[in-house]
Amino acid sequence: MDTIKYQLADSQIPTTWYNLAADLPVLSPPLHPGTGQPATVEDLLGIMPKELAEQELTLERDIEIPSVVRQIYAQWRPSPLFRARRLEKLLDTPARIYYKYEGGSPAGSHKPNTGIAQAFYNKEAGIRRLATETGAGQWGSSLSLAGAFFGLEVKVFMVKVSYHQKPYRRALMHSYGATCVPSPSTETAAGRGILAEDPDCPGSLGIATSEAIEVAMNDPFTNYAGGSVLNHVALHQTVIGKEALLQLEMAEDYPDIVIGAAGGGSNLAGLAFPFLGEQLRGGRRVRVIAAEPAACPSLTQGKVAYDFGDSTGLTPLLKMHTLGHSFVPPAIHAGGLRYHGIAPLVSQALEDGLMEARAVPQTRCFEAGVTFARTEGIVPAPESTHAIRVAIDEALRLKEEGRSEAILFGLSGHGHFDLTAYEKYLGGELVDEGYDQELVARSLAKLPQQFGSESADSQVAGS
Numbered sequence: 335m336d337t338i339k340y341q342l343a344d345s346q347i348p349t350t351w352y353n354l355a356a357d358l359p360v361l362s363p364p365l366h367p368g369t370g371q372p373a374t375v376e377d378l379l380g381i382m383p384k385e386l387a388e389q390e391l392t393l394e395r396d397i398e399i400p401s402v403v404r405q406i407y408a409q410w411r412p413s414p415l416f417r418a419r420r421l422e423k424l425l426d427t428p429a430r431i432y433y434k435y436e437g438g439s440p441a442g443s444h445k446p447n448t449g450i451a452q453a454f455y456n457k458e459a460g461i462r463r464l465a466t467e468t469g470a471g472q473w474g475s476s477l478s479l480a481g482a483f484f485g486l487e488v489k490v491f492m493v494k495v496s497y498h499q500k501p502y503r504r505a506l507m508h509s510y511g512a513t514c515v516p517s518p519s520t521e522t523a524a525g526r527g528i529l530a531e532d533p534d535c536p537g538s539l540g541i542a543t544s545e546a547i548e549v550a551m552n553d554p555f556t557n558y559a560g561g562s563v564l565n566h567v568a569l570h571q572t573v574i575g576k577e578a579l580l581q582l583e584m585a586e587d588y589p590d591i592v593i594g595a596a597g598g599g600s601n602l603a604g605l606a607f608p609f610l611g612e613q614l615r616g617g618r619r620v621r622v623i624a625a626e627p628a629a630c631p632s633l634t635q636g637k638v639a640y641d642f643g644d645s646t647g648l649t650p651l652l653k654m655h656t657l658g659h660s661f662v663p664p665a666i667h668a669g670g671l672r673y674h675g676i677a678p679l680v681s682q683a684l685e686d687g688l689m690e691a692r693a694v695p696q697t698r699c700f701e702a703g704v705t706f707a708r709t710e711g712i713v714p715a716p717e718s719t720h721a722i723r724v725a726i727d728e729a730l731r732l733k734e735e736g737r738s739e740a741i742l743f744g745l746s747g748h749g750h751f752d753l754t755a756y757e758k759y760l761g762g763e764l765v766d767e768g769y770d771q772e773l774v775a776r777s778l779a780k781l782p783q784q785f786g787s788e789s790a791d792s793q794v795a796g797s
């Protein structure tokens with residue numbers, strides 16, 4: 335029998351997370367927007383517990399995973415690595431295609447890998463409530479799950495367009511005991527300000543993040559929990575790549591190409607960073623490709639600059655590829671990819687030539703998603719279809735060149751709550767949305783000057 339899936343034992347769940355910051359030659363630290371100086375652990379304490387603030391800034395390579403977190407991981411980890419044999423056959427490609435499937439977690443994606451860790455540290459610190467943003471609802475439902483496990487209240491600001499597109503994600507959050515409101519909302523000054531300017535604003539991850547941070551800053555027992563972008567989130571996701579390294583060893587193979595969908599960058603980081611770490615320490619070279627939406631192309635069209643992680647300027651300044659924190663992306667169905675920036679570590683890896691990026695339009699992604707569902711059986715999350723699109727394109731290129739290489743991509747979640755989008759695609763109703771270049775230009779013009787008035791006037795989270 336041909337091997338289809340590579341399974342590890344529970345005892346092989348990684349005991350440490352891997353921190354790429356330890357191996358990157360150049361790093362640009364987050365800055366306090368008031369002083370322009372590197373942010374300190376103390377600067378972050380108003381919205382996150384000490385352990386997470388330390389993880390955000392540490393240069394240590396290996397960070398121990400608490401045993402309580404590992405025990406909960408054991409419910410869905412180690413996640414399976416699949417060889418996509420039926421897809422390979424359909425494409426008639428000499429490429430060997432592998433995918434690491436994170437959709438088997440209770441919430442259906444990679445997001446609980448960090449949700450559980452963040453809830454654990456917050457509970458230990460005596461926090462009672464977590465506030466967060468969510469796009470398509472994958473992160474919101476993952477944090478809601480974590481809140482249920484640790485007895486924490488969870489308040490989710492869900493991007494308005496997704497709130498209406500994905501009602502069952504909302505219901506899932508409620509079932510876990512969380513509350514969920516559409517963003518921009520009237521519950522925060524940030525939301526009210528945006529609604530006053532644009533009552534029909536569809537929302538964005540940046541806006542929802544502002545609302546969640548504002549709630550956290552105004553209550554000492556509420557912290558903010560981020561679903562992506564931040565260093566500690568990328569760190570927690572590295573269990574994915576660490577497991578994949580072992581599973582490919584079982585397959586007696588090694589990837590030539592590693593591909594992940596890129597929204598804020600966390601699943602891509604989680605899968606690719608352990609491989610990049612091997613490479614940076616003298617191991618084999620891999621091509622890493624970030625697959626981003628053509629409608630929100632921060633990596634391929636953005637500017638590298640210090641910018642805010644949210645829309646109203648409450649976060650520290652992060653050095654990253656950005657379309658500008660005030661950019662509101664078109665309402666594509668991959669709601670988790672509608673983010674103006676990208677994780678600073680992913681951004682740095684691209685700058686350092688350790689990574690490539692490719693922008694793909696949504697109809698070509700749904701086409702790849704349907705092909706995948708019909709060959710491998712799993713209906714992928716719209717976000718994950720971006721990685722599949724690029725994997726298929728690479729496999730077809732290898733076919734043309736008559737070369738066999740190993741491709742590994744991240745199947746970051748299932749699309750069971752996204753079937754309305756599939757119905758629309760199958761009914762020919764989905765269109766490709768470009769991004770409004772003028773809007774991006776205007777948004778980039780509002781980038782904070784490092785010591786300029788915009789940043790100096792901003793309030794930094796936690797200070």
Ligand SMILES: Cc1ncc(COP(=O)(O)O)c(C=O)c1O
Pocket residue numbers: 443444469470471472473561562563595596597598599600601602669670671715717718746747748
């Ligand atoms: C299934 C899935 N994949 C990918 C993403 C993109 O986020 P990130 O780039 O942080 O992995 C999301 C975000 O919500 C998601 O739900």
